Amino acid sequence: MNKPNLAPSSLAYVPFVSVQNMMALVHSIGIEDFMKGIVAYLEEDFKNWENFDKTPRVASHSAEGVIELMPTSNGEIYGFKYVNGHPKNTHEGLQTVTAFGLLATVDTGYPVLLSEMTILTALRTAATSALVSKHLMPKGATTMAVIGNGAQSEFQCLAAKAICGIQNVRLYDIDPAATQKAVRNLKNQGLKVTSCTSPQEAIEGAHIITTCTADKQCATILSDNMVGAGIHINAIGGDCPGKTELHVDILKRSDIFVEYPPQTRVEGEIQALADDYPVNEIWKVIAGLETGRTSANQITLFDGVGFAIEDFSALRYVLDQIQGTAFMQQLDMVADPDDPRDLFGMVLRAKPNQG
Amino acid sequence: MNKPNLAPSSLAYVPFVSVQNMMALVHSIGIEDFMKGIVAYLEEDFKNWENFDKTPRVASHSAEGVIELMPTSNGEIYGFKYVNGHPKNTHEGLQTVTAFGLLATVDTGYPVLLSEMTILTALRTAATSALVSKHLMPKGATTMAVIGNGAQSEFQCLAAKAICGIQNVRLYDIDPAATQKAVRNLKNQGLKVTSCTSPQEAIEGAHIITTCTADKQCATILSDNMVGAGIHINAIGGDCPGKTELHVDILKRSDIFVEYPPQTRVEGEIQALADDYPVNEIWKVIAGLETGRTSANQITLFDGVGFAIEDFSALRYVLDQIQGTAFMQQLDMVADPDDPRDLFGMVLRAKPNQG
Structure with missing residues (x-):
């Protein structure tokens, strides 16, 4: 009997940009050029504003702060950001705002990018203010x-x-x-x-x-x-x-x-x-x-x-910058059995000492 | 000048359960015992149903399928699942449903678990049906x-x-x-x-x-x-x-x-x-x-x-099972500067050939 190939298939991998890699990516481009790059993507998406799925963010409020999900889609790409806002965190040595985000293809629902967004949110927020300032x-x-x-x-x-x-x-x-x-x-x-x-x-x-x-x-x-x-x-x-x-x-x-x-x-x-x-x-x-x-x-x-489309633009920019670079890892986050109906079989075959 | 310590701090790490690790965890416990374990957490959370933040899932529909976010919170822990449903995927060799999920502490908003949920959703869905069947x-x-x-x-x-x-x-x-x-x-x-x-x-x-x-x-x-x-x-x-x-x-x-x-x-x-x-x-x-x-x-x-609280229960179960095991990786997903107000300084200090 052949040993089954237990390595996850390429479809199961989601490119992931860690905090370390985001900082390295920013420096490889330059902070100012990076924000200029986001602005170009913001302009493109703001011009396409009417074609986006838009919804106020989905907030879970507590006495200490808020945790929010910010989804949007342009019909081809879906994106969302997870972000918290806890002003009292600073006094405990934690960030007020931490965030990460994801892009997926609307066609299949498969994720194509997972990224830290604590740093990226800071960059996109500043890029957005500057883009708006330029006009006003x-x-x-x-x-x-x-x-x-x-x-x-x-x-x-x-x-x-x-x-x-x-x-x-x-x-x-x-x-x-x-x-x-x-x-x-x-x-x-x-x-x-x-x-x-x-x-x-x-x-x-x-x-x-x-x-x-x-x-x-x-x-x-x-x-x-x-x-x-x-x-x-x-x-x-x-x-x-x-x-x-x-x-x-x-x-x-x-x-x-x-x-x-x-x-x-x-x-x-x-x-x-x-x-x-x-x-x-x-x-x-x-x-x-x-x-x-x-x-x-x-x-x-x-x-x-801060609106979901701005995060979407920033993530799109990052996705385009990391292609072919070392500024990402491949994350085994999506199960992908050879036969899509055979999820159970994939689990069975992963049993140690089998095959 | 001292070289800055650029390794991410422990606060920046989020435990991540990959597809491979989820399968290994399931087998280390046994599939049936794993689902029994989820049932125990489901029972606990269903008994606490009234204290959960509940909202219908946030869906983004397209001609091809749907991408959904399913958030909930019991006031101490916040959780959400990303899940797609694309029936036509099967014909392209892809999963109809893929998913991943996250838990965070309500107190700080910091994530404490990121996990694949394609397999876990299958397990929690079956566990929920069986729990309901037991009663009906x-x-x-x-x-x-x-x-x-x-x-x-x-x-x-x-x-x-x-x-x-x-x-x-x-x-x-x-x-x-x-x-x-x-x-x-x-x-x-x-x-x-x-x-x-x-x-x-x-x-x-x-x-x-x-x-x-x-x-x-x-x-x-x-x-x-x-x-x-x-x-x-x-x-x-x-x-x-x-x-x-x-x-x-x-x-x-x-x-x-x-x-x-x-x-x-x-x-x-x-x-x-x-x-x-x-x-x-x-x-x-x-x-x-x-x-x-x-x-x-x-x-x-x-x-x-399928409701968000069921995913929450399943993620809680997984979080408790992975403590002290090798069934997880540490993911550098949340930026955590020494001085929380000094995010920019953290980025600056990560510049290559500095320090």
């Missing part, structure tokens, strides 16, 4: 204020440099140690970095204000009198019910741009406004169907909460 | 008919043997090769196996009828005149809109038991009935709150579609 910021913008200097802040700075041409960043955090960390990390990255001791100081001369704070509470990082005409604001730290960053009067003076209104009305800054308060969908601006900034004095506000 | 089948049941002899059939037979004491199985499939495969696989498993050439022949003398066919269409595997008094039916093949197995008149003569009504009304046999047609929740029977079979002549029907 005032002409000739050179200076960005970053309020909240946690895990997301440096990515925002480098994306704004690479994609929007920002040259100066002005950093503020309620915890000076966070600002010091960001200043240290941004050394030799080609940006003029200014450490500030108040939000007021940070926004002096800024053309873009990016708020990326992480507390799960209705906070007011920016009050109305701090925001002058012509500014573009990225408010990306508020991303779940009860978590906001801006005073409601700022919202009312701004033209508001969002990703997917049904999700943003629950999670974003606009949860403070009426359910039918008019907002603009940013994909229409990126697709060229609507104008973003229409005057120099206008305040534009990107109420970013 | 007529007294002294010894014979089960299995209509549809695809990937699920042998698992159903062994679970019915291990958990319900079934001694005889009578097999029928529209494709005789499928029946031959099942007969071959069930040799020397301690069951009397009869190959049948029609559904009528298969159900002769059967106390339990289990239908597990896979075509995505409204089929009528059983017609009304075939089903006599006192029978228990497991209808588990119909599990999405438009996919049913039984003639509606059988439903009307039966007492119907389901997992989670909001999901079953969309996906199960009862999609053929009015939206408010009375059904029983099987968890109440298993928890001892309601009586299952109340008379010898009653026809009981388990309209099983």
Whole structure:
């Protein structure tokens, strides 16, 4: 009797990008070029926005935080991200946000990529803010204020440099140690970095204000009198019910741009406004169907909460970059018997000391 | 300058059970004992049913099939399964159903288990049918008919043997090769196996009828005149809109038991009935709150579609079995910088030729 071949078939393998490999991949491309690459995929998918299956993320809330699944599909590729948000984790030495994601072919349902997404989410969030800023910021913008200097802040700075041409960043955090960390990390990255001791100081001369704070509470990082005409604001730290960053009067003076209104009305800054308060969908601006900034004095506000299509774009980019490289492992995650109806036989034949 | 330690920390590792390891784990325990083990966890979780976060699965339908996410949580542990259903896959040499699943702690959102679930789903589906049968089948049941002899059939037979004491199985499939495969696989498993050439022949003398066919269409595997008094039916093949197995008149003569009504009304046999047609929740029977079979002549029907809590139970069982064993690998899936706010610094320090 022949010994059965017990090695998993190639169909059973799913390419997996670990945290180590993601970091190696990012450096092989360069952080800024990597985010530029994501932007190109974001633009492609935002232009195809209407053809995506869209749903607000599926959230499981607890007292400590939230665990979410974010699925979407363009009809050919299906993708989803698992992501948690636990602000109290930081105090225990853990990440507030960890994530991983998957792509599969719609035709067969077989996974084609499993990837870490803690790092990739940081990169795609910054790439998205920068893509949106490029369309909404005032002409000739050179200076960005970053309020909240946690895990997301440096990515925002480098994306704004690479994609929007920002040259100066002005950093503020309620915890000076966070600002010091960001200043240290941004050394030799080609940006003029200014450490500030108040939000007021940070926004002096800024053309873009990016708020990326992480507390799960209705906070007011920016009050109305701090925001002058012509500014573009990225408010990306508020991303779940009860978590906001801006005073409601700022919202009312701004033209508001969002990703997917049904999700943003629950999670974003606009949860403070009426359910039918008019907002603009940013994909229409990126697709060229609507104008973003229409005057120099206008305040534009990107109420970013993170949407599944952005993760989809980032995963697509990664999938295309890893082909033929060593930045992945093959994971034996999908059973693939020779005869698809013979799953039981495959299990039987795997019995030790048989054959 | 010290070289940074670039090896991922233990917090970054997620235990992963591959297909190979799942098969090895199953054999180390024994297939029947493994399913008995799942039943014990199912009973525990069904008794705690009211405390679970429950939601119908999140489905992405296409012409070719469906991809679903099935999340749930008991407040301490969060779990979800990714599963596809592509009936046409079989003709291309692929599995109709492939799956993987994950458990995470609600407290931190960090994953604690990633596992293949193609094999595990087959085991939990059979374990669930057998647990339900144990509560609903007529007294002294010894014979089960299995209509549809695809990937699920042998698992159903062994679970019915291990958990319900079934001694005889009578097999029928529209494709005789499928029946031959099942007969071959069930040799020397301690069951009397009869190959049948029609559904009528298969159900002769059967106390339990289990239908597990896979075509995505409204089929009528059983017609009304075939089903006599006192029978228990497991209808588990119909599990999405438009996919049913039984003639509606059988439903009307039966007492119907389901997992989670909001999901079953969309996906199960009862999609053929009015939206408010009375059904029983099987968890109440298993928890001892309601009586299952109340008379010898009653026809009981388990309209099983598969619910997230069953996957949760199976994953919990696996997590407890792999502790301290070699049936898992450590997967570098979650980034874990020393300072949780310093994700960017972790990426920077991973740059080759630094430090």
